Amino acid sequence: MSPSPAAPADRLLVAGNWKMNGTRALARELAAAALAAARASPSVEVVLFPPAVLLDEVLRAVGPTTDVPVGGQQCHWAAEGAHTASVSAAQFAEAGCAYVLTGHSEVRRELGFDDARVRAAADAARASRLRPIVCVGETEDERGAGVARTIVEGQVDAVFGSRSAGLEADVAYEPVWAIGTGRTPTVEQAAEVHGWIRARLEAHGAPRSRILYGGSVAPGNIGGFLSQPVVDGVLVGGASLRADAFTALVTAARAAADRRRP
Numbered sequence: 589m590s591p592s593p594a595a596p597a598d599r600l601l602v603a604g605n606w607k608m609n610g611t612r613a614l615a616r617e618l619a620a621a622a623l624a625a626a627r628a629s630p631s632v633e634v635v636l637f638p639p640a641v642l643l644d645e646v647l648r649a650v651g652p653t654t655d656v657p658v659g660g661q662q663c664h665w666a667a668e669g670a671h672t673a674s675v676s677a678a679q680f681a682e683a684g685c686a687y688v689l690t691g692h693s694e695v696r697r698e699l700g701f702d703d704a705r706v707r708a709a710a711d712a713a714r715a716s717r718l719r720p721i722v723c724v725g726e727t728e729d730e731r732g733a734g735v736a737r738t739i740v741e742g743q744v745d746a747v748f749g750s751r752s753a754g755l756e757a758d759v760a761y762e763p764v765w766a767i768g769t770g771r772t773p774t775v776e777q778a779a780e781v782h783g784w785i786r787a788r789l790e791a792h793g794a795p796r797s798r799i800l801y802g803g804s805v806a807p808g809n810i811g812g813f814l815s816q817p818v819v820d821g822v823l824v825g826g827a828s829l830r831a832d833a834f835t836a837l838v839t840a841a842r843a844a845a846d847r848r849r850p
């Protein structure tokens with residue numbers, strides 16, 4: 589039995605966000621590779637976020653075990669109703685999901701999810717026992733203007749703040765300018781932002797939330813990010829669509845996890 593995703597285990601997390609990519613055939617190939625990689629690397633939690641219509645194909649391929657939990661890419665904030673084209677948290681849960689992403693910058697930009705909706709979607713996810721991964725990150729202009737910290741902390745506060753009990757959720761720090769561009773912050777820059785986020789999570793009673801780095805993660809740079817103790821894993825887009833690259837990421841995460849062992 590794998591540890592419940594609701595209780596962050598002492599493992600590094602490698603999550604693949606397929607976005608609007610993939611066929612049934614590719615889903616089978618990627619899921620099989622993810623399962624093999626996960627089983628070879630028990631110190632790493634491997635999670636897949638396929639498009640909703642491929643969830644059943646992925647779940648069939650990984651089988652009934654929870655060795656590779658799956659998630660939805662964004663749930664609606666409402667429980668049900670007249671919301672054409674959306675998927676509810678309960679529907680993702682019934683489909684077999686354990687996780688849901690919320691607030692990815694593409695969802696914020698293209699689908700109009702503001703902080704209030706990202707928070708409401710996280711709440712809807714929790715109500716269906718899904719573990720949200722809340723995506724935050726500054727644009728290039730915001731970094732240039734020196735307000736990255738204000739932006740990122742504001743996004744974290746909007747979802748985790750003003751609660752009687754800490755929200756059980758993880759965070760993915762994804763600088764918008766690093767997503768799909770091949771550009772990344774330096775390891776030190778990423779670690780600095782993770783430190784800001786960690787402090788806010790502690791202030792909001794969520795000290796066990798994991799903080800992932802996302803944005804152009806590749807086999808050649810994952811080791812640097814995971815060398816930082818403040819980085820608990822990675823959220824991967826493009827490189828999660830190639831079985832060899834994704835396997836290499838999981839293997840690199842296992843090596844990083846081994847190096848962290850006392």
Ligand code: PGA
Nearest residue numbers: 767768803804824825826
């Ligand atoms: P990328 O995407 O790895 O292709 O940059 C990351 C993400 O958007 O989650």
